[in-house]
Amino acid sequence: MDKKSLFLTHPEGFQQYKKMCMEIIRLIGGWQEEIQKPFSGIAAEDSLKESRRHPIAEKEGISFEKALKEVKDTIEKNRIKVEHPRTLAHLHCPPLVPALAADMLVSAMNLSMDSWDQSGTASHAEEYMLDWLTERYGLGEEAGGTFTSGGTQSNYMGLLLARDEFCRRRWNWNVQQNGLPPHFSKMKILCSEAAHFTVKKSASQLGLGEQSVVTVPVDDRKKIDMGRLEKILRQLKEKGELPFAIVATCGTTDFGSIDPLPELARVAREHQIWLHTDAAYGGALILSSLQRNKLEGIELSDSVTVDFHKLFYQPISCGAFLLKNKQHFRLIQHHADYLNPEEDEAAGLPHLVGKSIQTTRRFDVLKLYMSLRVVGTEGFARLIDGAAELAGWTAERLENDPDFKAVNPKPELTAVVFQYRPEGYPEEQVGGLNYTIHQSLLNEGDAVLAKTQVQGSTHLKFTILNPASGKEDIEYVLSKIKAFREGKA
Numbered sequence: 001m002d003k004k005s006l007f008l009t010h011p012e013g014f015q016q017y018k019k020m021c022m023e024i025i026r027l028i029g030g031w032q033e034e035i036q037k038p039f040s041g042i043a044a045e046d047s048l049k050e051s052r053r054h055p056i057a058e059k060e061g062i063s064f065e066k067a068l069k070e071v072k073d074t075i076e077k078n079r080i081k082v083e084h085p086r087t088l089a090h091l092h093c094p095p096l097v098p099a100l101a102a103d104m105l106v107s108a109m110n111l112s113m114d115s116w117d118q119s120g121t122a123s124h125a126e127e128y129m130l131d132w133l134t135e136r137y138g139l140g141e142e143a144g145g146t147f148t149s150g151g152t153q154s155n156y157m158g159l160l161l162a163r164d165e166f167c168r169r170r171w172n173w174n175v176q177q178n179g180l181p182p183h184f185s186k187m188k189i190l191c192s193e194a195a196h197f198t199v200k201k202s203a204s205q206l207g208l209g210e211q212s213v214v215t216v217p218v219d220d221r222k223k224i225d226m227g228r229l230e231k232i233l234r235q236l237k238e239k240g241e242l243p244f245a246i247v248a249t250c251g252t253t254d255f256g257s258i259d260p261l262p263e264l265a266r267v268a269r270e271h272q273i274w275l276h277t278d279a280a281y282g283g284a285l286i287l288s289s290l291q292r293n294k295l296e297g298i299e300l301s302d303s304v305t306v307d308f309h310k311l312f313y314q315p316i317s318c319g320a321f322l323l324k325n326k327q328h329f330r331l332i333q334h335h336a337d338y339l340n341p342e343e344d345e346a347a348g349l350p351h352l353v354g355k356s357i358q359t360t361r362r363f364d365v366l367k368l369y370m371s372l373r374v375v376g377t378e379g380f381a382r383l384i385d386g387a388a389e390l391a392g393w394t395a396e397r398l399e400n401d402p403d404f405k406a407v408n409p410k411p412e413l414t415a416v417v418f419q420y421r422p423e424g425y426p427e428e429q430v431g432g433l434n435y436t437i438h439q440s441l442l443n444e445g446d447a448v449l450a451k452t453q454v455q456g457s458t459h460l461k462f463t464i465l466n467p468a469s470g471k472e473d474i475e476y477v478l479s480k481i482k483a484f485r486e487g488k489a
């Protein structure tokens with residue numbers, strides 16, 4: 001292609017862009033008719049072959065049309081169809097149309113949020129959105145935040161700041177300058193056993209090791225057991241250990257259970273421990289007037305993780321880390337002469353790199369902004385409440401069927417963990433049966449469910465996010481599961 005056709009700088013470039021976008025829109029338009037199943041069911045070895053069918057690059061390029069056709073016939077055809085009503089596995093949402101359209105603009109503008117001179121007003125717009133979010137979550141006047149790649153990065157940031165703040169307060173120790181303090185191995189993080197695995201992963205990356213994470217048992221509703229937590233805290237202190245952070249989970253990945261936030265905040269305050277709330281999943285309830293009360297106490301957190309590429313229906317990736325006292329961002333600040341010199345900050349220029357662990361960073365805020373403008377908070381509430389209602393119905397449906405057993409018969413969010421337990425099936429083989437069913441549904445491409453382990457036995461999981469999913473989809477999957485036993489046993 002001619003140089004002038006390759007960039008938006010020239011009218012020829014714009015003409016090409018328009019043509020290419022139209023081809024992509026045509027491809028996406030085809031999904032309306034073609035989508036019968038959530039997955040082609042391709043086997044892993046064939047998938048590997050398909051992915052390598054065409055060379056990555058040759059000396060001269062080929063037409064966009066031809067390249068797109070190759071992608072359609074190899075990758076797109078064999079993708080997991082997240083928009084399909086029977087894709088019910090993970091916290092993986094169909095993206096909102098206004099967000100998808102905004103994403104085009106995000107890419108075309110190609111701003112970078114690290115410095116003012118790569119973003120302009122977009123940096124102020126990100127701050128505006130963060131002000132709105134911290135206000136919604138009730139974090140107070142001193143709060144701040146940053147957009148992140150998602151819950152993993154947000155959880156990491158929460159524990160990073162908690163670690164550094166603890167070392168500063170206790171030993172007047174500067175981790176940024178000096179690395180970990182001599183007694184770092186005594187530093188402990190507490191969370192429930194149902195907390196996200198990124199708590200442990202963060203601890204290991206923060207130099208504290210997974211050994212620093214003490215997991216607390218959950219009660220029968222899969223919420224952290226407060227009695228056990230307080231007992232463990234006392235025991236740790238008696239042994240001279242230094243608990244410095246509690247991670248509350250507001251929406252566990254498997255069960256959607258919400259830890260008792262006000263009680264955790266009370267304990268954290270009493271022991272002067274940082275409270276980080278992982279609301280990657282449950283944070284979206286803030287937009288639902290029916291369900292917002294479940295988040296009571298979140299405003300008492302020192303930091304909060306929220307994911308927008310889950311129940312806020314944003315295209316990946318889009319998340320935020322919110323901080324009750326934005327001064328704590330100083331713990332990770334670094335001034336680079338070329339990017340964010342101190343004199344610029346004194347002059348009031350927002351160089352957001354100071355609050356992030358990333359440097360170059362997308363203007364993902366725009367997707368969320370356009371979605372909130374176009375859909376409105378009530379529109380979001382209808383989506384979230386609808387998914388929760390279907391999850392409640394599903395759990396009840398399973399409870400009323402002797403062949404199934406739900407582990408969380410009263411889901412707080414939209415995930416239902418269950419097991420198929422046909423009458424007379426040998427108990428020790430039930431886990432294996434559910435494992436096989438999961439595989440088989442995926443291989444046939446009829447439904448994409450998740451599987452997880454409960455007490456060492458494989459269980460199935462519906463994670464309901466898609467507003468297009470209905471009772472008939474759940475019934476269809478359950479009948480497929482039942483047919484499996486009838487056919488094979």
Ligand SMILES: *Cc1c(COP(=O)(O)O)cnc(C)c1O
Pocket residue numbers: 091149150151152153155196198249251252253278279280281307319
């Ligand atoms: C999804 C999830 C995460 C991880 O978030 P990513 O956006 O995948 O990085 C962390 N915690 C919880 C509770 C989650 O559900």
